[in-house]
Amino acid sequence: SSSCSSVFCRDDRMEEPVAQEDVTFNADEVNGIVKEIVEMTLGTASYAHNKVSQWSSEILEAIIKRLTATQKPYKYVVTCSIMQKTGAGLHTASSSYWDNTTDGSTVVRWENKFLYCITAVYGLAT
Amino acid sequence: RKQVQQTSYSTGPKQKFRPSEAKQIIRETLKSKLDGKTYPAAINDAHSYMKNIAEEIKKSLRSLPLQRYKFIVQVIFGENKGQGVRTGCRCFWDQDADNCAWEQYQNKDVFCMAG
Numbered sequence: 001s002s003s004c005s006s007v008f009c010r011d012d013r014m015e016e017p018v019a020q021e022d023v024t025f026n027a028d029e030v031n032g033i034v035k036e037i038v039e040m041t042l043g044t045a046s047y048a049h050n051k052v053s054q055w056s057s058e059i060l061e062a063i064i065k066r067l068t069a070t071q072k073p074y075k076y077v078v079t080c081s082i083m084q085k086t087g088a089g090l091h092t093a094s095s096s097y098w099d100n101t102t103d104g105s106t107v108v109r110w111e112n113k114f115l116y117c118i119t120a121v122y123g124l125a126t
Numbered sequence: 127r128k129q130v131q132q133t134s135y136s137t138g139p140k141q142k143f144r145p146s147e148a149k150q151i152i153r154e155t156l157k158s159k160l161d162g163k164t165y166p167a168a169i170n171d172a173h174s175y176m177k178n179i180a181e182e183i184k185k186s187l188r189s190l191p192l193q194r195y196k197f198i199v200q201v202i203f204g205e206n207k208g209q210g211v212r213t214g215c216r217c218f219w220d221q222d223a224d225n226c227a228w229e230q231y232q233n234k235d236v237f238c239m240a241g
Contacts, residue, residue, distance in 0.1 A: 049210055056214035064216050075219040077226075079241075081202055081211060088207035089165065091172045095180035097188060097197040105198075122198045 023073060025104025025123040030067070034108040034119050037062045046114035047084040056080050063121065077122040084115055092118055099125065139223050141192055148227035151186045152240050155179060156231040164235040165205040176201050183240060202239045206232065213239060 041059050045051070063078050083090055094105065102125035110117045159179050166172045183199045202213060217226065228241030 047210060052210065052212040053214070056212050060214050060216035064218050068218055075217075075224070077198055077215065077217045077219070079200060079213065079215040081213040083204070083211045084209040086207050086209040088205040088209050089172070090202070090204035090211075091176055092200065092202045093173070093176035093180045094198065094200040095177075095184040096199065097184055099196070103196070120200060124196050124198075 023102050023125050025074070025102070025106075025125075027104055027106040029070075030106050030121050030123070031108055033066045034063060034106075034121060035110065037066070038108065038110045038117050038119060042082075042110070042112065042115070042117060044112055047082075052082050056082055059117075059119065063119070067121070067123075072123075073126050075124045075126055077124075079120045081118045082115055083118075085111075085113070090116065090118070092120065094120065094122075096122065139192070139194055142223060143192060143195060143225050145225050145227040147190065148187060149229050152183055152227060152229040153231075155182050155186065156229060156238055156240055160231055160233065160236060160238055162233070172203065176203050179203075179238070179240065200241055204237055206235055206237050211237075215241070 037059055041055055041062070045055070059080050060078055063080075064076060067074075067076050067078075081090075081092070092107065096103070096105065103123060105120060105122040107118065107120045110119070156179065159175070159182070163175075166175065180199050180201045183201075184197055187197050187199070204211065215226065215228070217224070226241055228239060230237065230239045232238075
């Protein structure tokens with residue numbers, strides 16, 4: 001820190017601007033965050049109609065919190081689908097209009113004996 | 127004589143994204159693509175159904191007069207077998223400029239959500 005001899009002092013420390021190369025969507029990091037949170041919330045739970053909305057909210061809030069804590073200049077959209085295992089098929093698809101160099105997405109599929117959980121995270125650089 | 131400097135950049139979108147317009151587009155696309163369809167037996171058919179739906183919705187959104195907007199379209203498509211499904215969405219964005227629109231479609235054999 002700089003020492004001031006008068007009332008007005010000049011701080012010679014300058015904020016390092018974020019280099020353009022650092023602004024990329026790190027899919028591996030996000031995958032790790034999502035897997036950990038889903039495992040922690042659902043674990044070995046079986047599908048319970050009255051609990052699903054609470055689980056889904058918990059997962060989504062926790063993911064957003066962890067993503068924003070990384071302090072990256074990104075906007076995020078996170079979706080989570082929890083489905084009961086009855087032998088029915090489920091597909092998801094997405095189409096995006098964004099900047100290929102900085103934006104990205106990742107989808108994490110998780111399952112246990114009773115349900116599937118599909119979580120998609122989209123990151124858009126600001 | 128005082129000189130007035132005018133800013134030459136815009137801090138927000140000139141025309142905002144209207145969810146109601148987007149919902150209309152999504153509803154029409156889902157209806158036209160899925161009316162009378164059954165769940166495809168082959169996985170490749172399901173893939174092409176959905177890619178088609180997602181691309182159509184994105185193309186229609188791009189034809190709207192919205193500048194400087196990025197779009198994400200997600201489609202969830204499944205067989206209607208009486209199972210329970212719950213889909214949630216959370217976003218971290220600029221509340222003034224950004225928004226989302228979700229629509230769902232269901233018939234005897236399939237259900238589909240797009241947003």
